[in-house]
Amino acid sequence: MLALCLLAFLPLQDPPPPPPDQFIVGRNKRKVSGVLLRSTEDTLWIGKGTRVMELDAEKVRERSGPRVVYPQYISRLYEDYSKGANAERSLALVDWCRENGLTRDLRFHYLRALVDDPDNEVAHQALGHRRLRGRWRGKVGNGRSISWQELQEYHMDVATPWEIDTFHFHVRGAGRLIEVLNACADLEHLYRAYFQTFQESVGFYELQKPIEVLIYPDADSFPEQANTLDAYWDPSGRQLYTYFRDGKASLLRREGTIAILHATVREHARDEPDLPGWIEEGIAAYMEACMEGPPGSSSFNPDRVNFELFEAHVYHENPDSLTRVLNYSPGDFSASSNQMLKYGQSYTLAHFLLHGGDEKQLEGFSRFLISCYDRKGSMSHFKNAMEIRDLDPLEEAWTTYAQTRLGEGS
Template sequence: KFGWLPKARLQRYEQGERYLAGRWISTEEDARRHADISNGWDVETEHYAIRTNHSIEAAVAVGEKLETLYRLWSQLFIRYYCSQSDVIALFDGRAKPGAVARPKFQIVLFRDREDYNRALRPAMPNIGISTGVYVERTRRAHFFVGPECDDRTLYHEATHQLFHESRPVAPDVGQKANFWIIEGIAMFMESLRQEDGFHVLGGFDDERVYAARYRLLHDSFYVPLGELVDFGMDQFQKDPQIAKLYSQSAGLTNFLVFHDGGRYRDAVVLYLLAVYTGRADRGSLARLASAGYADLDAQYREYLAGNDEKPSIEIED
């Protein structure tokens, strides 16, 4: 609830007192002193440093969710951030994932939407349409407390942060091509939820995949993969049918993760590695999947149209 505290202080914290600069003060005084984000509370978890002007409790709650995301992401994408020799050493019992020390991921959690907009609008005039954002330049993810900002936004933007900061990446990732998978994998990870004691990702019952299925089968909307891989960020985000492109990207990512028992799952990870390190070209996914784009298009349609099962990844808590 309060993060890491000396045991001797816990009772007084539960009674509404706070320890600051060598003396005890009321929660009201503590809140007043931390009202501006520049003087906010700093809460640290194992992998995250969170600055907030809402409350310690809110930062701790967000930190717990982010640590869950980090743990699952680290398991699924080990080949993204570890070398082949590191992976072999891990399975030989000679190493642990994430053994290389890296700076903690920086999170800013604003008190409310108004504070969030006020702080970020000078650099991002359209910030008001967002409910969370990862800024690559500053290496910070920004969120606010309120009903508009849900767990899906938190996991989506934090996934961008994990891919950008867990290994060296190229400048301007996705600017020229292959942008769809950057958003596709973030939408896949935003589906994180808990069911029957398991953490679950993806599946046909996820709202993003449901939308992708509707767009394809009802609206007959589909951009062939051979064309979609040529979309850079600007072309993708300025497309008049951007919502449909996002739906398709979510559907394609789920397809590549789950189709035929995960046949293309390793290819997805290596494709992401190529995209983020600036080595991907328009044929990268086809080569890694050992399948032509026309074949993948046909398999995707069959996957969404004919599969009544609801595949998903389940990881025991």
């Protein structure tokens, strides 16, 4: 547990937040400045302090700013990481980020440039390193100066991790630089995919506060948990914990989804989340299954299915009833008994509600997600959202879907 204390209480060095977005509205070209919280074809929601104003999208003549260009940023980020490290491309992305106000991400890409070109002068100087006797050197916590090679080894220690900021995350990772950078990129890809999947139907806003992520160098340094998980989200400390295994952050996409879910609920409800366990784990397993690609260059594919979790549900001799699943608490997943069954049924239920019914069913599930964001996630709220009184027909349809979908994939 000493490693946990060392890593969890290192002082944070937050960069300045991204600047406000800018909008030109109407014939008189009125200027509006604020945070783009959400947008549809018809409406833009702009945050100004604690207030939210709505703009008619048709009347917005121009729009610019970091949140406006964020979808373009994710495309550029994917291109950079899918093609492999290239210093010139990373530095070009630095310039693009600076021009468009993505100020949190500059160090992220300077470090990426050094993966390809460890002697890159532009990147080293931007990071505050100095050349001495032909070698680049950087300062560490006690003020001493060490070489770039030593600096990389220094940040592999759990007590002195890399600290890297991205648009929506503050990552402290102890490990090889390329692995930490890949995790940073994957988190932003996941964030974009989650918002593309659920924001329009649920209506939550762009996050204002970065999510804290702590990545340990290996399993031996990772704090043991009673549920034996390789990663977990700590709702009380509002931090995601994981470790590097086989070159990638373990369960990052699953637990990252829970982190994003909790953070968006908290900012939406302005209160601590009170989510049913099956929603947390079902949505997390769904997003994890849909994210494909190697570390750093993941993309969202809604056709990807985790058939192992379907098997955990369908092949179990005594699966839980729908009533029981709807009443899962987050703590139920910490119990050692039937753990895989709980994950399996939560996942197949979420998958069924998203893909296994008609438009009316999908709209009902969207209403329930909205209710969950308002901290109303009980079984009665589920029935009201789905506009049903009797769960039996829905349970039968869910079971049939799980069996059929597994048969198609086997």
